[in-house]
Amino acid sequence: MGFLENAFNKSNEVQRGLPVALCISEDKSFLNSMRVHLGKSGFVAIVTSNPTEALMLAEDNKLDVIICDYELSQIDGISLFEKIQQNKGEDNTPPTLIVTEKYAAPLLSRCVTAGASGLQAKNEPIDMIIERVISLLDDTELRNELEMSVTRRATEGGTDLLTRIASRKHFSRRFSAESVASYRDRNDISLLMLSVDRYEVFEERHGTQPMENMLANAAKIIEGELRSRDCVGRYSDHTFAIVLPETPLDAAKAVGDRLRRLIGSTEFGSLDAPIQVSLSVGVSSRPTGVRASPSEMITQALRSCTAARELGGNRVVTDKKLSGQPIALLVGDQEPLLSQLTTSLQTASVEVRAAATMDEARDILENLPTKLIVLLHTGNDLTSLDFLRWTRDKYPRAKRIYVNPNPSPHQLQMAINKAGIHYYLSDHWQQSDLNEFVEDLVYT
Secondary structure (H helix, E strand, O other): OHHHHHHHHOHHHHHOOOOEEEEEOOOHHHHHHHHHHHHHOOOEEEEEOOHHHHHHHHHHOOOOEEEEEOOOOOOOHHHHHHHHHHHHOOOOOOOEEEEEOOOOHHHHHHHHHHOOOEEEEOOOOHHHHHHHHHHOOOOHHHHHHHHHHHHHHHHHOOEOOOOOOEOHHHHHHHHHHHHHHHHHHOOOEEEEEEEEOOHHHHHHHHOHHHHHHHHHHHHHHHHHOOOOOOEEEEEEOOEEEEEEEOOOHHHHHHHHHHHHHHHHOOOEEOOOOEEOOOEEEEEEEEOOOOOOOHHHHHHHHHHHHHHHHHOOOOEEEEOOOOOOOOEEEEEOOOOOHHHHHHHHHHHOOOEEEEEOOHHHHHHHHOOOOOOEEEEEOOOOHHHHHHHHHHHHHHOOOOEEEEEOOOOOHHHHHHHHHOOOOOEEEOOOOOHHHHHHHHHHHHOO
16 A cells, blocks of 8 residues: 555645656566656656556556556556556556567567557666656646756766766766876876767768767767776767776777777668768876876877877877876076986986976976976075975975085985985986986886
């Protein structure tokens, strides 16, 4: 009697004009999911797993729609619908959707013959089933209102309406969260950008709807190939973005190449008008300990994706700027020491950026994944050491090098004890010595 009481307790809500849906299934998981999602979508949901009780509920309540599972133990769903129709009369029986585990043409034919409104596969996403239920409502004004509500919730919830994967906004939030976690846990993180080659040409040839269907199906294929923690989103009209936590550059490149080959070998469209597309894939990766913002990684991946497209498409391009050469920031304006050190570091496969002042250096550090901070001694030793102390606290994983041609014992003591430098360099060094300490500080 619990189900009947639930229906009667909802009577006040029914009077306010909410549509009433009766859902019949012996699949408890499906039944509960439908109850929750129907409620969120603006329905009064009456649920039951008992066919006899379903007949009573259908007789005693003014229903707007019925969802009936075909796989029932005592009677199949279509036969139960026919009994409801017999009791209520054909004109008074609400639109009825039959759901089934095994969608087949003979079953669809039987639904049509019985007068049911449609047949739906149960393995489809629950929101797609809800949308199908809403589309069956006879009240046009109510149907439009609920459809707009579902669209608004999907957008706010972060789902792209066409592809059913993360929207750009939701993907960006997820990517930022994974970026923070990877830096905190000292893990690699990678990003893929996948763009459909010559999309506009295909759209002109096949039409907008077939190409949108292609995007939706491609999104399903891509999502099915990823791990549970990976996230794929629709970044722009025909570009997908994928964040791969705990994934180094080479592994990310392999994932991008596998997806490229999979999509390229899939025929979309119909038998009469097949659509076969290719992907340009851009990869960016941030290894352990490197500081790079999500926006930097997105810029790098998009740049690589564009390069892949300009090279003819159907290929993967990786940008090693964030994951290949380490970056050193030289702070100071002492020439020729600055030029000499720049040449030596570049010879040691280190990319060099320079800042003449401490303030300029702070601005660069805010946007640069710096591994080495090299401070050239200035006239104001206290200011130099204060800057090194600041970098130690704000960028603890960056290595600090102090360059001073003629340091006093006090200066060295302060640099080591107060500023926590990793290496001291005089104005005379051998390239082999510099190579050795760069190898030690940067690559370990």
